[in-house]
Every structure is written in structure tokens, then in C-alpha cells.
Amino acid sequence: MMGQAFFDIENFACGYPSFRLSGIGFSLEKGSFAGIIGPNGSGKTTLFRGITGSLPPLSGRMLLNGRSLQSLSLRKRAQNIAIVSQFVDADQITVEDYVLMGRIPYYSRFQFFETSRDREIAEKYMRLTETFQHKNKLMTELSGGEQQRAAIARALVQEPELLLLDEPTSHLDITHQVRILNLLQQLNVQMGLTVLMVIHDLNLASEYCDRLLLFNEGRIVNQGKPDDVLTFETIEDVYKTPVIVRTNPYSGKPVVFLVSDKMMKSK
Numbered sequence: 271m272m273g274q275a276f277f278d279i280e281n282f283a284c285g286y287p288s289f290r291l292s293g294i295g296f297s298l299e300k301g302s303f304a305g306i307i308g309p310n311g312s313g314k315t316t317l318f319r320g321i322t323g324s325l326p327p328l329s330g331r332m333l334l335n336g337r338s339l340q341s342l343s344l345r346k347r348a349q350n351i352a353i354v355s356q357f358v359d360a361d362q363i364t365v366e367d368y369v370l371m372g373r374i375p376y377y378s379r380f381q382f383f384e385t386s387r388d389r390e391i392a393e394k395y396m397r398l399t400e401t402f403q404h405k406n407k408l409m410t411e412l413s414g415g416e417q418q419r420a421a422i423a424r425a426l427v428q429e430p431e432l433l434l435l436d437e438p439t440s441h442l443d444i445t446h447q448v449r450i451l452n453l454l455q456q457l458n459v460q461m462g463l464t465v466l467m468v469i470h471d472l473n474l475a476s477e478y479c480d481r482l483l484l485f486n487e488g489r490i491v492n493q494g495k496p497d498d499v500l501t502f503e504t505i506e507d508v509y510k511t512p513v514i515v516r517t518n519p520y521s522g523k524p525v526v527f528l529v530s531d532k533m534m535k536s537k
């Protein structure tokens with residue numbers, strides 16, 4: 271699925287009076303699985319708010335399949351791009367109704383309720399994310415990890431071409447971290463879903479992403495394959511913490527080890 275120009279951001283800027291992302295430029299091929307890494311407050315979520323249109327652009331442009339994102343209505347944008355936010359906006363609604371909200375961009379003008387096809391699609395993605403067994407529970411009755419999986423199901427029922435995920439594994443235990451990432455990888459490989467996710471775990475980023483964008487202080491300071499980005503010089507420089515980088519003997523990908531003060535002193 272690789273090769274075709276799909277999503278381009280050129281010299282993009284957006285932000286708040288006290289913080290601005292600027293000079294953001296990257297290009298994703300269709301079917302890529304890209305990760306955004308970088309320290310807290312470096313602007314990763316701000317970029318997602320710019321892409322989804324909740325923050326207006328201050329300069330630059332974003333193109334999806336060669337068309338300016340700004341020229342698309344929010345409804346059309348939501349049919350192409352779905353986002354799983356960092357915090358789930360859980361409410362007093364059932365899991366099934368929450369997931370079905372992802373179908374709203376497809377409702378016709380005078381449609382107020384979901385169709386049987388919407389329900390089928392919701393069931394498919396609830397099963398894939400292992401949330402189907404909770405479908406009649408209230409969102410507020412789920413654990414943080416279960417809510418996160420329901421949020422992923424809601425984004426998938428939008429049937430987007432580009433899926434943005436803001437720290438999708440942050441509430442998940444290791445089993446569910448790997449299951450969700452494997453599911454995203456499967457959707458990526460089998461359906462050509464392009465994935466762009468913010469992820470703090472550098473080793474999961476290394477293992478799953480074919481491409482990394484490293485953010486620091488509102489800019490992209492490095493981008494490329496995990497091998498090129500996850501070098502100890504780059505990580506120490508950006509994160510200001512000592513690390514050791516080795517190669518995973520099974521996958522050949524870089525692995526980052528953190529170094530404690532005690533370990534440093536014993537050297």
C-alpha cells in the first residue's frame with residue numbers, strides 16, 4: 271500500500287498565545303504507520319488539534335489526497351480522519367451508543383437514528399476491540415483501559431483513511447497495549463489504514479512504527495525510520511536524560527534503556 275502521496279503538511283503553524291507549533295512539515299504515504307514522540311508539552315496534541323480543525327491554522331497547509339483539508343467540511347473531514355483523544359469524554363451513555371456516535375458523519379440530512387448497517391459496523395469494531403461484551407454498560411462503568419478501547423472502536427466506525435491516536439496505550443496493561451497495537455497494525459496492513467499516533471513508550475514506537483516524528487519545543491527536530499531517530503545522542507539531547515540504545519536481536523529495531531542515577535554513579 272506504500273508509495274502514493276497521501277497526507278502532506280507544509281510549513282504548518284497553529285497554537286495558543288503562550289505556545290505555538292511552527293514550521294511543521296512532513297508527508298505520510300498511504301498505509302504508513304507513523305509515531306509522534308517527544309517530551310511533555312512539546313506540541314504533539316496541539317498538532318492533532320490543528321489537523322482535526324479544532325485549532326485554526328496560522329500558516330501553511332495540509333493536504334489529504336492532494337486536497338486542502340481546510341476546503342473540506344468538518345463532516346467530510348470526519349469521514350476521512352478520525353481521532354482517539356488522550357482523555358475519553360465518557361458520559362452517561364451506553365458503550366454501544368458511544369461507539370455509534372462515530373457513524374454521525376455518515377448520517378443523511380434528516381436522519382436522526384442509526385441504521386442496521388451502522389449497528390453492524392459498530393458490532394464489528396466492538397468485537398475487534400474486545401468491547402462488545404460491555405455494549406450495554408454505561409461508559410462511566412468501564413475501567414480507563416476499557417474506555418480507551420471503546421474510544422478506538424468509535425474512531426474505527428468512522429471508517430477513516432487516516433487514524434490519529436493520542437497516546438492510545440496510556441491506560442492499558444501490557445497485554446492490551448500489545449493487542450491494541452497489533453489490531454492497529456492488522457488494520458494498517460490489511461486495509462491500508464494510515465496510522466499517526468502519539469506514543470511515549472519509545473520501545474513500542476520503535477517496534478510498531480515505520481516512521482517517527484520527534485517533537486521538541488513546538489518543532490519537529492528529527493524524522494525518519496526508528497533507526498535514524500532513536501539514537502542515543504538525539505534522545506539525550508531532546509529528553510535531557512541519559513539512555514543506552516541497543517538493537518533488539520529479534521526485530522533488529524532500536525531498544526532504549528533508561529539509566530538511573532544509581533546506575534550512573536556505579537559506573
Ligand SMILES: Nc1ncnc2c1ncn2[C@@H]1O[C@H](COP(=O)(O)OP(=O)(O)OP(=O)(O)O)[C@@H](O)[C@H]1O
Nearest residue numbers: 286287288289308309310311312313314315316317
Ligand atoms: N488549551 C490550551 N490553552 C493554552 N495553552 C495550551 C492549551 N493546551 C495546551 N497548551 C500548551 O501548549 C503546549 C503544548 O501542549 P501539548 O498538549 O500539545 O503538548 P504534548 O506534547 O501533547 O504534551 P504531553 O506529552 O504532555 O501530552 C504546552 O505548553 C501546553 O501548556
